Amino acid sequence: GQQVMQIPQYQHVQEGEDFTTYCNSSTTLSNIQWYKQRPGGHPVFLIQLVKSGEVKKQKRLTFQFGEAKKNSSLHITATQTTDVGTYFCAGPLGGGTSYGKLTFGQGTILTVHP
């Protein structure tokens, strides 16, 4: 079936190091969204990418959408302990009018050691 694959599953970094998580879809996406979920919390929307090759930045976070709109990445520069959590990518894989039917990647659990 249609899938969204995300790697790595886990990432342990020292505070100040960079972090990247990658997301690949089996099909072309109309858009891709990124969410962060802190331990014990709920997913929090970070950003939505719509255009082919789009790059968006939020302070230390850089999001990219591939030219073919099938892959995406999230890069965090100089991680801080507040970056700890699980980062999910999610895309509407339902097709047709199923724009909101998000399929989430497996998530990347980020641990930051002070």
Next chain:
Amino acid sequence: AAGVIQSPRHLIKEKRETATLKCYPIPRHDTVYWYQQGPGQDPQFLISFYEKMQSDKGSIPDRFSAQQFSDYHSELNMSSLELGDSALYFCASSFGKSYEQYFGPGTRLTVT
């Protein structure tokens, strides 16, 4: 800013019982989504409603049903509960179907 409200936050039920989870979307949001998240898992889409009509259906068991009311709040009804239904249930809302989703704090359901 107002957020998505879910109630109850925690629920303990026994096998074969029923449960009703409630969701109050952000004001003026017209779309509601329900997700199930098992331990260490990603959220799995269950069902969504747009303007009070079911818009998409995911991996929702036949034992579950949901609806969205005239005030846009939604309820997820779960019957004949099984141990495997123990999970976090999130409700999310958005303005329109193709935009970012705002998640509520979740209801933790434990079936014993």
